[in-house]
Amino acid sequence: MVLRVPTDRGVHTTSLKVRFYELDPYDHVNHANYFSYFEAARVEWLAEAGWGLDVMKERGLLLVVVEARARFSTPARYGETLTIHTWVEEAGRVKTAWRQVMGRGDDQVARLDIVAAFTDLDGRPIRTPPEFAAVFAR
Amino acid sequence: MVLRVPTDRGVHTTSLKVRFYELDPYDHVNHANYFSYFEAARVEWLAEAGWGLDVMKERGLLLVVVEARARFSTPARYGETLTIHTWVEEAGRVKTAWRQVMGRGDDQVARLDIVAAFTDLDGRPIRTPPEFAAVFAR
Amino acid sequence: MVLRVPTDRGVHTTSLKVRFYELDPYDHVNHANYFSYFEAARVEWLAEAGWGLDVMKERGLLLVVVEARARFSTPARYGETLTIHTWVEEAGRVKTAWRQVMGRGDDQVARLDIVAAFTDLDGRPIRTPPEFAAVFAR
Amino acid sequence: MVLRVPTDRGVHTTSLKVRFYELDPYDHVNHANYFSYFEAARVEWLAEAGWGLDVMKERGLLLVVVEARARFSTPARYGETLTIHTWVEEAGRVKTAWRQVMGRGDDQVARLDIVAAFTDLDGRPIRTPPEFAAVFAR
Numbered sequence: 001m002v003l004r005v006p007t008d009r010g011v012h013t014t015s016l017k018v019r020f021y022e023l024d025p026y027d028h029v030n031h032a033n034y035f036s037y038f039e040a041a042r043v044e045w046l047a048e049a050g051w052g053l054d055v056m057k058e059r060g061l062l063l064v065v066v067e068a069r070a071r072f073s074t075p076a077r078y079g080e081t082l083t084i085h086t087w088v089e090e091a092g093r094v095k096t097a098w099r100q101v102m103g104r105g106d107d108q109v110a111r112l113d114i115v116a117a118f119t120d121l122d123g124r125p126i127r128t129p130p131e132f133a134a135v136f137a138r
Numbered sequence: 139m140v141l142r143v144p145t146d147r148g149v150h151t152t153s154l155k156v157r158f159y160e161l162d163p164y165d166h167v168n169h170a171n172y173f174s175y176f177e178a179a180r181v182e183w184l185a186e187a188g189w190g191l192d193v194m195k196e197r198g199l200l201l202v203v204v205e206a207r208a209r210f211s212t213p214a215r216y217g218e219t220l221t222i223h224t225w226v227e228e229a230g231r232v233k234t235a236w237r238q239v240m241g242r243g244d245d246q247v248a249r250l251d252i253v254a255a256f257t258d259l260d261g262r263p264i265r266t267p268p269e270f271a272a273v274f275a276r
Numbered sequence: 277m278v279l280r281v282p283t284d285r286g287v288h289t290t291s292l293k294v295r296f297y298e299l300d301p302y303d304h305v306n307h308a309n310y311f312s313y314f315e316a317a318r319v320e321w322l323a324e325a326g327w328g329l330d331v332m333k334e335r336g337l338l339l340v341v342v343e344a345r346a347r348f349s350t351p352a353r354y355g356e357t358l359t360i361h362t363w364v365e366e367a368g369r370v371k372t373a374w375r376q377v378m379g380r381g382d383d384q385v386a387r388l389d390i391v392a393a394f395t396d397l398d399g400r401p402i403r404t405p406p407e408f409a410a411v412f413a414r
Numbered sequence: 415m416v417l418r419v420p421t422d423r424g425v426h427t428t429s430l431k432v433r434f435y436e437l438d439p440y441d442h443v444n445h446a447n448y449f450s451y452f453e454a455a456r457v458e459w460l461a462e463a464g465w466g467l468d469v470m471k472e473r474g475l476l477l478v479v480v481e482a483r484a485r486f487s488t489p490a491r492y493g494e495t496l497t498i499h500t501w502v503e504e505a506g507r508v509k510t511a512w513r514q515v516m517g518r519g520d521d522q523v524a525r526l527d528i529v530a531a532f533t534d535l536d537g538r539p540i541r542t543p544p545e546f547a548a549v550f551a552r
C-alpha cells in the first residue's frame with residue numbers, strides 16, 4: 001500500500017529507527033509500539049511549535065487521547081528506519097482529529113487516526129486553548 | 139461510563155494490576171500500554187483454549203492485528219486492578235473481529251475493537267484454520 | 277540455582293505473571309524488563325508501608341536508583357508466574373541498599389542488588405527521611 | 415561526572431533520542447529503559463560487524479546477558495539526544511565483558527558493565543565462536 005500524505009496543509013515529518021527490544025517473538029515490532037511511535041511524533045510536533053511537555057504542564061494543560069484507530073499494513077522489523085507524517089484533520093472546540101501515516105520509504109506500514117482533547121491537570125475536559133488554533137492550522 | 143459485557147456468548151475475563159513503569163509523566167497509564175494489556179488478555183484466552191504461542195508457532199501460524207479501534211474513557215492509575223473482558227464478535231473466513239472492554243469495577247476504562255488475521259510464518263495471509271471455528275464460537 | 281531468602285529480617289514477597297509483549301525475539305523476557313519487575317515489587321513494598329508514589333510526591337520526595345547490579349540465572353518465559361522477594365540489606369544516612377531475588381518456584385531466575393537515594397523534587401540529594409528508618413528496618 | 419572513553423581500542427558510538435513514553439511520573443527516563451538503550455547500541459554494533467539478529471539465529475546462536483552492573487549519574491529527560499559508546503573490555507572463551515557509557519555531550523548519564531555469553535537456540539552455553547574473536551577485538 002502506497003503512503004499518501006496531503007499537500008494542501010502543514011505536515012510534520014520525522015523518522016525513527018526500530019530498536020531490538022521493541023520486537024516481539026514474531027520478530028515484528030509489537031503492534032502496541034506503533035502507538036508509542038506515533039505518540040513520539042505528535043509530541044515532537046507539539047514541542048517544535050513551542051508546546052513542549054514542560055510548557056503544557058506549566059500552563060496546566062494535558063492533551064489526552066480519547067480515541068485511536070489504527071490500520072497495520074505491513075510489519076516493521078529490526079533496524080528499519082520508519083518515517084512518520086503527522087497532520088491535523090480537524091481542530092474542533094473541544095476535540096482535535098489527527099491523522100498519521102508511517103512508512104518505510106513509499107510503503108505504508110501503518111496509519112493512525114486519533115482524537116485528542118485538552119484537560120486541566122485534574123483531568124477535567126476544557127476547550128482547546130485559543131493559542132492552539134494557530135498551532136493546529138499550520 | 140458503565141462497562142457492558144454480552145450475556146449471549148462466551149466471554150473471557152482476566153485481570154491485571156497496573157505497574158509503576160507503565161505510567162507516563164501525567165501519572166496515567168500511557169495509552170499505548172492499554173493495547174498491551176488487551177493483547178495480554180487475548181493471548182491468555184487463546185492459551186487457555188489450547189492455542190498457546192508455542193503451539194501456534196509449531197503449527198506454522200501467526201495471528202496478527204490488522205486493525206484496532208480504541209476508546210479511552212477514564213485514565214488508569216498506579217496500583218489499580220483492571221478487569222478485561224474479551225469476546226469474539228464475528229469470526230470470518232479470513233478475519234476475526236474481537237471486542238474487549240477494560241474496567242475498574244463497573245466503570246469502563248477503555249474499549250477495544252480489533253480485527254486479526256492468520257498468516258503463515260512468512261507473513262502470508264491464510265484462511266482461519268478450521269479448528270479455530272470452535273475456539274472462536276465458545 | 278536455588279533461591280535464597282533471609283530469615284532474620286522482614287522480606288516482602290509478591291508475584292507477577294509474564295505478559296506476551298515482554299518477550300523478545302528469543303521468546304525470553306527481555307532482560308530490561310526484569311528491572312521493571314523488580315521496580316514494581318519495590319514500589320508495591322513501599323506503598324504497603326504507607327509510602328505510595330502520591331504520598332512521596334506530596335512530601336516532596338523522590339527515591340531514585342543510583343546503582344543496580346543484576347545476575348540473570350535462567351530466562352523467564354511467557355505465562356510464567358514469578359515470585360519476587362525484596363528486603364533492605366543496609367539503610368544508610370543517604371543511600372539504601374536493597375537485595376531482590378526473583379524465582380520460579382524454588383529456582384532463582386535473577387537477583388538484583390540496588391542502591392537508591394532520596395532527592396527532592398528538583399533532584400537534589402537529601403538524607404533518608406527519619407520516617408524511613410522504621411520502614412527499612414521492617 | 416565527565417564521560418570517559420578509551421582511546422586504545424575500537425569504540426562504537428551511536429546516539430538516540432529520548433521518547434516521551436520512556437519517561438516515568440518523575441519526568442525522568444525510567445531506569446529500566448537505560449538497559450534497553452544500551453542493548454540497542456550493542457545490537458547495532460554487532461549488526462554493523464555482520465552479526466545481525468537474523469544471521470545469529472541462522473547460525474543457531476544467541477547472545478544472552480548474564481550479568482549487568484549500572485551506575486546512574488544524572489537523569490535523562492524528554493527530547494534529549496544521548497550518545498552511547500560501547501567497547502569490549504575482555505573477550506573470554508565463554509564470557510565477554512563489555513563496558514558502555516551514555517552521555518549528554520561530555521556529561522556521563524550512566525555507565526554499564528555487562529557480561530554476555532553465547533548459547534545455542536535451546537539455551538545451552540557454548541564457547542564464543544572463533545569468528546567473534548576478531549569482532550570483539552576491533
